[in-house]
Structures are given as C-alpha cells and as structure tokens.
Amino acid sequence: xxxxxxTRLRRSNRDREMITPEGIALPITLxxxxxxxxxLLIDFALIAALMIVTTLSLIYVASGTFDGFDAIGxxxxxxxxxxxxxxxxxxxxxxxxxxxxxxxxxxxxGKRLTGIRIAARDGGRLGVDTVIARNLLxxxxxxxxxxxxxxxxxxxxxxxxxxxxxxxxxxxxxxxRDRLRAGDVVAGSWVVEVPRRKLEAAMTxxxxxxxxxxxxxxxxxxxxxxxxxxxxxxxLQTLERVLRExxxxxxxxxxxxxxxxxxREDGAGDEKAFLEAYYAQLRARLEASMRMGQRKADKHDExxxx
Amino acid sequence: MASVHDNAAIxxxxxxxxxxxxxxxxxxxxxxxIVTKMEKGRLRRLSDDDLQALPVLYRTVASxxxxxxxxxxDAATLAYLEALVQRAWFVVYGPRSSLGSWLRSFFxxxxxxxxxxxGPDIAVxxxxxxxxxxxxxxxxxSDPDWYRAVVPAQFADTRVPGASRAVLLDxxxxxxxxxxxxxxxxxxxxxxxxxATLAFALGFAFGVPTLLLLVHNMAGLGAMLxxxxxxxxxxxxxxxxxxHGTTELFAILLAGAAGLHVGRTMAFPGDRTxxxxxxxxGRRAAQVMVGVILMLIVAAVLEGFARQLIAxxxxxxxIGGFMLALWIAYFFAFRRGDAGDLA
Numbered sequence: 001x002x003x004x005x006x007t008r009l010r011r012s013n014r015d016r017e018m019i020t021p022e023g024i025a026l027p028i029t030l031x032x033x034x035x036x037x038x039x040l041l042i043d044f045a046l047i048a049a050l051m052i053v054t055t056l057s058l059i060y061v062a063s064g065t066f067d068g069f070d071a072i073g074x075x076x077x078x079x080x081x082x083x084x085x086x087x088x089x090x091x092x093x094x095x096x097x098x099x100x101x102x103x104x105x106x107x108x109x110g111k112r113l114t115g116i117r118i119a120a121r122d123g124g125r126l127g128v129d130t131v132i133a134r135n136l137l138x139x140x141x142x143x144x145x146x147x148x149x150x151x152x153x154x155x156x157x158x159x160x161x162x163x164x165x166x167x168x169x170x171x172x173x174x175x176x177r178d179r180l181r182a183g184d185v186v187a188g189s190w191v192v193e194v195p196r197r198k199l200e201a202a203m204t205x206x207x208x209x210x211x212x213x214x215x216x217x218x219x220x221x222x223x224x225x226x227x228x229x230x231x232x233x234x235x236l237q238t239l240e241r242v243l244r245e246x247x248x249x250x251x252x253x254x255x256x257x258x259x260x261x262x263x264r265e266d267g268a269g270d271e272k273a274f275l276e277a278y279y280a281q282l283r284a285r286l287e288a289s290m291r292m293g294q295r296k297a298d299k300h301d302e303x304x305x306x
Numbered sequence: 307m308a309s310v311h312d313n314a315a316i317x318x319x320x321x322x323x324x325x326x327x328x329x330x331x332x333x334x335x336x337x338x339x340i341v342t343k344m345e346k347g348r349l350r351r352l353s354d355d356d357l358q359a360l361p362v363l364y365r366t367v368a369s370x371x372x373x374x375x376x377x378x379x380d381a382a383t384l385a386y387l388e389a390l391v392q393r394a395w396f397v398v399y400g401p402r403s404s405l406g407s408w409l410r411s412f413f414x415x416x417x418x419x420x421x422x423x424x425g426p427d428i429a430v431x432x433x434x435x436x437x438x439x440x441x442x443x444x445x446x447x448s449d450p451d452w453y454r455a456v457v458p459a460q461f462a463d464t465r466v467p468g469a470s471r472a473v474l475l476d477x478x479x480x481x482x483x484x485x486x487x488x489x490x491x492x493x494x495x496x497x498x499x500x501x502a503t504l505a506f507a508l509g510f511a512f513g514v515p516t517l518l519l520l521v522h523n524m525a526g527l528g529a530m531l532x533x534x535x536x537x538x539x540x541x542x543x544x545x546x547x548x549x550h551g552t553t554e555l556f557a558i559l560l561a562g563a564a565g566l567h568v569g570r571t572m573a574f575p576g577d578r579t580x581x582x583x584x585x586x587x588g589r590r591a592a593q594v595m596v597g598v599i600l601m602l603i604v605a606a607v608l609e610g611f612a613r614q615l616i617a618x619x620x621x622x623x624x625i626g627g628f629m630l631a632l633w634i635a636y637f638f639a640f641r642r643g644d645a646g647d648l649a
Binding site (some may be wrong): 020021022024026027029082083086087089090103104105106117119120121122123124125126127128129130132133136137138139180185186187188189194195196197198199200202203233236237240241244278280283284286287290291301 | 321322323324327328331334335338344345347350357365366368371372376377378379380381383385386388389390391393395396397399400408491492493495497499500503504505507508568581582584585586587588589590591592593595596
C-alpha cells in the first residue's frame with residue numbers, strides 16, 4: 001500500500017494520514033483553529049441559551065408556587081426547584097459536550113455547523129472514555145479561569161494569573177503539529193473536517209458524454225509516444241481539473257503551453273477536443289505503465305520514462 | 307442520472323480505469339446514501355437491509371479505493387472514494403451508540419479494574435493527603451494564626467482557635483428537621499465535583515498541581531482536627547466527618563490519583579510515545595473519574611441527609627466505616643475474570 005496517495009494534490013499543511021483497522025491509509029484534514037473556535041462559541045451560545053431558558057422557566061414555576069401555597073408549604077417545593085436548577089446547570093456544563101460527541105455524528109451542534117467532528121487519533125473506535133477524558137479537561141482549559149476571576153475579582157494578581165492560565169491552554173493548539181488541545185492529548189482524539197464530495201462524472205465514456213457533450217471530434221487528435229512521454233501524473237491531474245472546470249480562458253492557455261512543449265501547432269479553435277484527447281491518451285499511457293509498476297510523478301520524474 | 311449502468315455504457319468508456327469505476331459505482335452510491343442518512347441522524351429511516359449491508363459495503367468500497375489507487379489516475383474519483391471511505395469509517399467505527407452497554411461493563415468490572423490500574427498513584431496520593439493533614443496539624447499547633455490561612459472561610463465561622471468545647475460540640479450536632487437539606491446536598495455535590503475535576507485535570511501539568519491541591523485541602527482538615535483534638539472531641543469530630551468523609555475523601559483521593567496517573571505517565575512514558583502514553587492513561591483515568599462523580603453524589607446525599615439526621619457518634623462511625631469497607635471491597639476484591647480495561 002502506498003504511504004500517501006500520490007495521486008491526490010496536497011492542499012494544505014493540515015492534511016494528515018490515518019490508517020483504518022483494515023490497513024487502508026486515509027487522507028484526512030484537520031479542522032482549522034478558526035473553525036474550532038467558531039464551533040466552541042456556537043456551543044457556548046447554545047448552552048447559555050439553554051441555561052437562561054431553564055432559569056426563567058424555573059423562576060416562572062417558582063412564582064406560581066408562591067401564589068398557590070403559603071410560605072411554609074411552598075418552601076419544600078422551592079427547594080426542589082433549586083435542586084433542579086443546580087442539577088440542570090451541572091448537566092449543561094458537563095454533559096452537553098458528552099451527549100453530542102457520543103452521538104453517531106461525533107460532533108456538537110457547533111461542530112456540525114462548522115463541518116468538523118472528533119475522531120480517534122489511532123484510527124480505532126472512538127470510545128466513551130475518550131470522549132469523557134477530552135471533555136473533563138475542558139474544565140481547566142475554559143471554565144476554571146472564568147470561575148477563578150469571578151470568585152476572586154478580576155483586579156490585581158488573580159486576574160493576571162487567570163489570564164495567563166487561560167492563555168497557556170488557549171494557545172496550546174498553536175504549539176503542536178496536530179493542533180491538539182490539552183484534552184485531545186489526554187484523550188487520544190483529534191478534530192477533523194468532515195469530508196463532503198460528490199462523485200463527478202467519469203472523464204471518458206457514455207456517462208461523460210451525457211453530461212457534457214464532447215467537443216467536436218476527439219478522435220481527430222492522435223499523439224505519439226514521444227508527445228505523451230513529457231508529462232507525469234501531476235500534470236495529468238492539473239489537466240483533469242482544467243477540463244472539469246471547463247473555463248475557455250484556461251483551456252486556451254493550457255493548450256498553448258502543451259503545444260509549445262510537444263511542438264504541435266494544430267487544435268487551435270478546438271482546444272477542448274484537443275485537450276480531452278490528450279488527457280485520455282496520456283492517462284491511458286500512464287495507467288498502463290502503472291499496472292506494470294512504473295509510475296511517473298511529474299514531468300521531472302525520469303523513473304518511468306520509456 | 308441512472309445509478310446502474312448497462313454494459314453498453316461500460317463498454318463505451320475508453321479507459322480501463324473508467325470501466326472499473328462504472329462497474330462498481332452502484333455500490334459506492336448505495337453506501338453514500340446509507341452514510342448520508344446516518345449522518346443526518348435518520349437511523350429509523352434505514353431499512354434492516356441497509357444496516358446489514360453497511361459493513362460489507364464499507365469493505366467493498368475500501369477495497370475499491372485500494373485498487374483505484376494502484377490502477378486509476380482519475381483524481382476526482384479517488385478523492386470521492388477517499389472521502390466516502392472516511393465518512394463510512396466514521397459511521398462504522400464511530401462512538402458506540404449504546405451508552406447503556408458501556409455502563410454495564412463499567413459497573414461490572416471496568417470501574418474497579420481502572421481503579422486497580424492506577425494503584426501506585428493511589429498509594430502516592432494517599433501518602434500526600436496524609437502528609438497534608440499532618441502539615442496542617444503541625445502548622446496550627448506551632449502557631450494558631452495559621453488556622454485562618456489553611457481552613458477555608460466557610461468552615462472558620464465559630465470553629466476557630468479559642469472556641470469553647472460547647473460551641474465546637476454544637477457544630478457537630480445534627481440539625482433538626484430536613485429543611486434545606488436536599489438543596490445543601492446538591493450544592494455540595496456540584497462544588498465537590500468541580501474540585502475533583504480540578505484535581506484530575508491539573509494532573510496534565512505532570513501531576514505537580516494535583517499534589518499541591520491535595521496538600522492544600524488536607525491541611526485544612528488537619529488544622530480542624532487539631533482544633534477539635536484540643537477540645538477533647540477527636541472521636542466526635544472523626545465520626546462527624548466519617549459519615550460522608552470516607553466516601554468523599556476516597557473520591558478526592560481517586561481523582562487526585564487519576565490526575566497523578568496522567569501526569570506521571572506523561573513524564574515517564576516508557577517505550578511508548580508521550581502522546582500514546584498520555585491517551586492510554588487519560589482513558590483509564592476518565593473511567594476512574596466517572597466513578598468519582600458517582601461517589602461524590604453518594605457522599606453529598608450522606609452529608610446532606612445522613613449526617614444531619616443521625617447525631618449519635620456510634621451511628622455515624624458505623625455508617626462511615628461501612629461505606630469505606632464497601633468501596634474497598636468493590637474496588638479491590640471484586641474481580642470478574644480479570645477482563646482488563648475497557649480502554
């Protein structure tokens with residue numbers, strides 16, 4: 001199995017590779033720090049909204065209790081409401097993330113909106129204890145400095161200490177390659193993007209023809225082995241992208257540079273047909289040598305040259 | 307677009323790799339549909355057939371990806387397959403949907419196995435806690451002015467050096483009635499749960515802050531013990547404390563040990579990488595911590611109700627001793643076929 005799929009154009013330094021239990025290497029993309037902060041803010045807004053609604057409705061019920069009972073009879077009910085409130089706040093603070101991250105989507109509502117989710121770093125199953133561990137740490141990362149400031153007052157040394165503490169953990173993802181926060185380190189998880197990709201039409205064949213009518217006469221262009229030997233897989237993929245995007249300007253430019261490279265002058269005015277023919281023949285040639293175990297990564301690669 | 311292609315369409319494809327793709331596309335699309343439904347949380351809309359087909363389809367598509375990587379240069383198809391396999395992997399290897407089964411194995415041995423797994427850390431944390439109490443005692447014995455510094459403000463109301471025996475004895479008595487007790491218990495729980503979480507989470511910094519926190523908490527206890535000892539109320543104080551204290555202090559001990567376990571493993575990972583070591587320790591510690599939260603609920607109920615309702619020293623000691631024996635038996639005597647960790 002090839003370590004990293006050489007056919008994929010690497011897009012960013014957030015690309016990683018994960019090995020599934022079946023031994024298949026999957027490229028994954030780590031979530032950007034911006035997306036994670038956004039997800040966190042959305043989740044906090046939701047938690048705050050839930051807390052406010054709970055508090056208000058409990059206050060509403062409590063005021064009803066006052067109307068209905070005399071002071072002595074109502075105190076038990078009031079106390080019960082207070083206990084309910086304490087439990088609700090505890091659950092919102094601690095169980096919100098657990099509940100959603102343990103669901104089939106592995107993401108809180110904030111993460112879903114930003115298109116990210118959590119996964120196990122080792123490629124195995126995402127365990128209940130992994131999710132618990134990563135969320136227990138959230139307490140010291142975020143809530144602790146907040147409660148510290150509110151308890152001691154934000155003036156003087158306490159505020160500075162809390163801010164420093166907060167910064168250490170907030171900046172933690174900036175000081176490691178995989179953007180792990182402290183909770184991810186302890187739990188063995190990381191946050192990745194959820195891939196979204198439609199299956200695009202095949203480049204050759206009837207299906208392609210139904211979706212995108214082929215340009216004039218593809219068969220008119222034949223290329224010699226020498227014409228095709230100049231490019232490798234990287235150029236093939238670039239050409240594929242240009243053809244799929246189908247912008248007239250890019251087609252003309254690419255046509256011109258290929259013509260210069262292989263020394264042909266035909267095809268002007270019918271660039272698309274020219275490029276499709278070149279693509280199909282180049283891919284056929286590269287795939288044929290691929291089946292023989294020879295690959296040519298790009299035009300500078302002499303390894304697979306015939 | 308039709309998802310099933312007739313042979314003519316496959317024949318029409320000029321490239322072998324495109325024919326490969328067209329032959330298998332129906333499977334890919336079916337997996338895509340199933341995964342999309344599951345991602346949207348519409349599990350109920352899935353037919354039994356789909357659910358049964360999922361693992362097979364996942365392996366089929368994964369093998370398509372392996373073959374395509376070796377034979378095809380169609381970047382768009384490869385990218386699609388990679389994304390599809392990844393999404394299916396999330397679903398197939400996603401979190402266990404049933405929290406219930408996890409809880410069953412947790413109570414049926416996973417919890418006590420995790421506690422036994424951090425045995426050396428428990429020993430260290432216990433020593434540190436005892437040392438903390440001794441330090442608190444000695445500090446206050448040498449200079450009573452230390453009392454206010456080490457005992458949290460909420461306990462330093464009438465319980466201060468120089469208070470009479472009667473006043474101190476009164477603070478140990480049960481209060482009449484149950485008014486306010488459940489709110490008190492709930493408050494105690496959420497407060498203690500945060501302290502325990504803190505003791506665990508601070509272990510991340512190689513365990514040092516965890517130890518400091520344990521010393522700090524126990525120093526207050528040592529100082530109060532000194533105070534009651536001075537008034538000749540040692541046994542009464544121990545009984546008052548033991549009702550919930552055997553459970554609560556045990557929970558804090560476990561939380562501290564869990565934090566220490568993570569910190570110690572990160573500092574000395576052995577032949578694993580630091581990250582591997584940290585995540586293994588973290589998952590084991592997480593199980594201990596779920597147990598700690600449960601113990602704290604028990605402790606809060608005991609503290610809120612049992613202690614206030616039972617004023618008799620003997621009765622209090624019995625409850626406290628019974629709880630301690632119960633926990634120790636559950637953690638160290640209860641082994642089910644040595645199933646090992648859940649992690």
